[in-house]
Amino acid sequence: MPSGTLPPMNHRPNIFNQVKPIPRAERERKLGARGGVLWFTGLSGSGKSTVARALEHRLLDLGRMAYVLDGDEIRNGLNRDLGFTQGDREENIRRIAEVARLFAESGVVCITSFISPLRRHRDTARGIVGTDRFAEIFIDADLATCEARDPKGLYKKARAGEITQFTGIDSTYEPPEHPAVRIDTGTTAPDQATDLLLTYLRANGMLAG
Amino acid sequence: MPSGTLPPMNHRPNIFNQVKPIPRAERERKLGARGGVLWFTGLSGSGKSTVARALEHRLLDLGRMAYVLDGDEIRNGLNRDLGFTQGDREENIRRIAEVARLFAESGVVCITSFISPLRRHRDTARGIVGTDRFAEIFIDADLATCEARDPKGLYKKARAGEITQFTGIDSTYEPPEHPAVRIDTGTTAPDQATDLLLTYLRANGMLAG
Numbered sequence: 016m017p018s019g020t021l022p023p024m025n026h027r028p029n030i031f032n033q034v035k036p037i038p039r040a041e042r043e044r045k046l047g048a049r050g051g052v053l054w055f056t057g058l059s060g061s062g063k064s065t066v067a068r069a070l071e072h073r074l075l076d077l078g079r080m081a082y083v084l085d086g087d088e089i090r091n092g093l094n095r096d097l098g099f100t101q102g103d104r105e106e107n108i109r110r111i112a113e114v115a116r117l118f119a120e121s122g123v124v125c126i127t128s129f130i131s132p133l134r135r136h137r138d139t140a141r142g143i144v145g146t147d148r149f150a151e152i153f154i155d156a157d158l159a160t161c162e163a164r165d166p167k168g169l170y171k172k173a174r175a176g177e178i179t180q181f182t183g184i185d186s187t188y189e190p191p192e193h194p195a196v197r198i199d200t201g202t203t204a205p206d207q208a209t210d211l212l213l214t215y216l217r218a219n220g221m222l223a224g
Numbered sequence: 225m226p227s228g229t230l231p232p233m234n235h236r237p238n239i240f241n242q243v244k245p246i247p248r249a250e251r252e253r254k255l256g257a258r259g260g261v262l263w264f265t266g267l268s269g270s271g272k273s274t275v276a277r278a279l280e281h282r283l284l285d286l287g288r289m290a291y292v293l294d295g296d297e298i299r300n301g302l303n304r305d306l307g308f309t310q311g312d313r314e315e316n317i318r319r320i321a322e323v324a325r326l327f328a329e330s331g332v333v334c335i336t337s338f339i340s341p342l343r344r345h346r347d348t349a350r351g352i353v354g355t356d357r358f359a360e361i362f363i364d365a366d367l368a369t370c371e372a373r374d375p376k377g378l379y380k381k382a383r384a385g386e387i388t389q390f391t392g393i394d395s396t397y398e399p400p401e402h403p404a405v406r407i408d409t410g411t412t413a414p415d416q417a418t419d420l421l422l423t424y425l426r427a428n429g430m431l432a433g
Contacts, residue, residue: 034273034274035277036292037277037280037281037284042284045285068243068244068245071246075251075254075255080255080331082326082331083245088245088326092325092352093319093322106305110302110319113302114326117291117293117302117323118326120291121291121332122289122291123330123332
C-alpha cells in the first residue's frame with residue numbers, strides 16, 4: 016500500500032458528491048411553498064417563545080411544516096460544547112444559522128427564537144441563510160415590560176448580580192433597524208401576532224393560499 | 225449595578241424556556257406521521273447518495289417531507305470548522321446526529337448519507353437521535369464493485385497514495401450487524417431500493433397509508 020503524504024486540510028479531497036441535491040425550484044414546486052427562516056430577536060421576556068409556539072401551532076394546523084429552534088433545544092444538544100464567551104456566542108449563532116438554513120432548504124418554515132442581541136450576529140445569520148429566505152422579526156417590548164414579566168426571575172437575579180452579562184441589564188441589546196415584521200407584544204396578543212406573520216409568509220411565498 | 229461573580233459554566237443560568245415545545249404526539253397527530261432518521265452507511269461508491277436522492281424524490285412526490293443530509297452540504301456549512309482528525313470525525317458525526325434529531329423532531333424523514341464507517345460512531349448517532357426513531361440502513365456493495373464504479377476517481381487516488389485514510393483502502397469499514405434494512409446495490413436498482421424503504425417507513429409509522 017503506498018502511503019503518500021496527507022494533503023493540506025483545505026484541499027479536502029475526501030469530500031465529493033456523486034448525486035446532485037434536488038434543485039430548490041423543483042422542491043418548492045413539489046411542496047407548493049418556499050422554505051424560509053423567521054429569525055426572531057428581542058429581549059428576554061419580550062415574548063419570542065410565546066409568539067414562536069403560537070405561530071408553529073397555526074402553521075401545523077394549516078398543514079404547513081414549521082419548526083421552532085430555541086435555546087434549550089440547541090444549548091442542550093448541538094451546542095452543548097459551547098459556553099458563553101464571546102467566541103462561543105458567535106459559534107452558537109453560526110451553527111444555529113447553518114441549521115436554520117438546512118431547514119429552510121428542506122422546505123420547512125424555521126422559526127429561531129433566540130435573543131440574538133447584536134446586529135452583527137444577526138447579519139452573520141442572514142449571510143449564512145441567504146437574504147432571500149431570511150426575515151428578521153423584531154419581538155418588541157421595552158425593558159420595563161420584560162422586567163415586570165420576568166417569567167423565570169432572571170431579571171431579578173441579574174439586578175442582584177447573581178447572573179451577569181444579561182442582555183438589557185449589563186449587556187447590550189441592539190434593536191433591528193429594518194425588521195421584516197415588528198411585533199409590539201405590549202399591545203399585540205399572540206393570535207394577532209400570528210396573523211401578522213401568516214400574512215408575511217403568504218406575501219413571500221412561504222405559505223400557500 | 226452589582227457585578228456578582230460569573231457562575232460556573234455548567235450551571236448555565238442564562239438558559240431557560242418560557243414556553244414548552246409542542247408535544248411529540250400532538251405534532252405527529254397533526255402531521256399524520258412520525259419523523260425519523262434513516263441513517264445510511266456504506267462504502268464510498270456503494271450508492272448511498274443515489275438511493276438517498278431517489279427516496280427523497282419519491283417521498284416529496286407522495287407529499288411527505290423528506291430531506292437528505294449529505295457530506296458536501298454539512299462539510300461546507302455547519303462543520304466547515306472541522307477537519308479529518310479522529311476527534312474532528314467524531315464531532316462531525318455528533319453534530320450530524322444532533323441535526324438529524326432536530327429534523328426527526330420536526331416531523332421530517334431525515335436521510336443521512338455519510339460513509340460513517342465505525343460502529344461506535346453509528347451507535348453514538350443512535351443514542352443522540354433516540355433508538356425509537358433511528359434506523360440504520362446498510363447500503364451494501366463489496367469493495368471491488370465500489371472500486372469499479374469509482375464515480376469520482378477517489379479509489380484510484382487512494383490506491384496511488386494520493387489520498388490516505390480512505391475507507392476500504394487504508395481505513396476500516398465496519399458493516400452493520402443488524403441493519404433495519406440492507407440494500408445490495410449490486411443487485412437492487414434505485415427504484416427497488418426505494419420501494420423497500422417506503423415499505424419500512426410505512427411499517428414504522430413514518431409514512432401514512
